[in-house]
Amino acid sequence: MALSPTFKDGIKKRRSGSTLSKSRPSGRRVEGLIIAIDGPSGAGKSTVARFLAKRLGYLYIDTGAMYRAVALKVKEKFIDTEDESALYLLASSLFITFVTEGEETHILCGGEDVTEAIRLPEISRLASAISKKKSVREALVQKQREMGRKGGVVLEGRDIGTVVFPDADIKFYLDAETEERGRRRFNELVKKGVEVDFKETLEEVMQRDHNDMHRVHSPLKKAGDAVLIDSTHRSIKGVVEEMAHIVEERIEDRVKSYEL
Ligand code: DC
Numbered sequence: 001m002a003l004s005p006t007f008k009d010g011i012k013k014r015r016s017g018s019t020l021s022k023s024r025p026s027g028r029r030v031e032g033l034i035i036a037i038d039g040p041s042g043a044g045k046s047t048v049a050r051f052l053a054k055r056l057g058y059l060y061i062d063t064g065a066m067y068r069a070v071a072l073k074v075k076e077k078f079i080d081t082e083d084e085s086a087l088y089l090l091a092s093s094l095f096i097t098f099v100t101e102g103e104e105t106h107i108l109c110g111g112e113d114v115t116e117a118i119r120l121p122e123i124s125r126l127a128s129a130i131s132k133k134k135s136v137r138e139a140l141v142q143k144q145r146e147m148g149r150k151g152g153v154v155l156e157g158r159d160i161g162t163v164v165f166p167d168a169d170i171k172f173y174l175d176a177e178t179e180e181r182g183r184r185r186f187n188e189l190v191k192k193g194v195e196v197d198f199k200e201t202l203e204e205v206m207q208r209d210h211n212d213m214h215r216v217h218s219p220l221k222k223a224g225d226a227v228l229i230d231s232t233h234r235s236i237k238g239v240v241e242e243m244a245h246i247v248e249e250r251i252e253d254r255v256k257s258y259e260l
Pocket residue numbers: 041063064065067068124127128129131156157158159160208212
């Protein structure tokens with residue numbers, strides 16, 4: 001049987017008046033699928049997640065930017081990084097939103113655009129340190145679940161498929177060789193006019209990998225049911241195409257199962 005275009009669009013497009021809610025017994029993910037993209041820094045998650053979200057008409061949530069925003073405020077407010085209750089209070093009280101304009105996604109924290117400020121190396125280090133804290137993770141995971149619960153979202157981070165949405169509709173684990181990830185991070189910073197050394201950047205990437213993979217709470221790891229994609233020798237376009245193809249197939253399968 002031919003697929004109903006209205007039904008397909010209902011699953012695909014987040015803000016176009018979905019028909020999925022009428023057909024899905026649970027009525028939970030009324031605005032589309034939940035897509036999780038996890039992996040180490042520099043694997044290309046942000047870029048592919050943004051393109052994939054745009055292609056699907058979904059909301060893009062950069063959860064790393066949320067940890068960075070908390071780090072920025074910790075610094076500005078001189079909060080003790082060992083004080084778990086102060087950290088929880090701060091992280092849970094921040095009003096974080098994402099605004100996508102053309103190719104760029106801005107992160108607003110209490111209305112203030114912090115997109116540039118959160119990318120500085122000092123904030124990267126602080127974000128890595130505070131993301132180990134249970135209090136910060138609890139506050140941000142709660143926010144991420146709230147933002148994504150209706151579906152129609154692409155969430156990108158380290159623990160999306162394992163902790164935030166273990167029942168995500170599709171999980172990807174995007175990886176790349178360490179040298180290549182260091183080179184990408186280096187080029188990104190140079191492009192932004194930040195003075196950096198390649199060796200130092202590579203060491204920082206390795207240090208952050210180690211921190212992310214060995215922390216007690218929600219360490220970075222591939223979910224058992226995640227699709228592994230290595231982006232080392234691949235173009236962004238190629239990776240997005242592969243992901244989009246997998247998503248489209250999943251949508252078609254869902255539509256068929258509703259029609260039976
Ligand atoms: O993806 P990123 O480099 O912008 O992430 C910033 C830091 O936040 C990084 O050290 C890993 C951490 N992070 C995390 O612990 N869990 C997430 N879901 C996303 C990021």
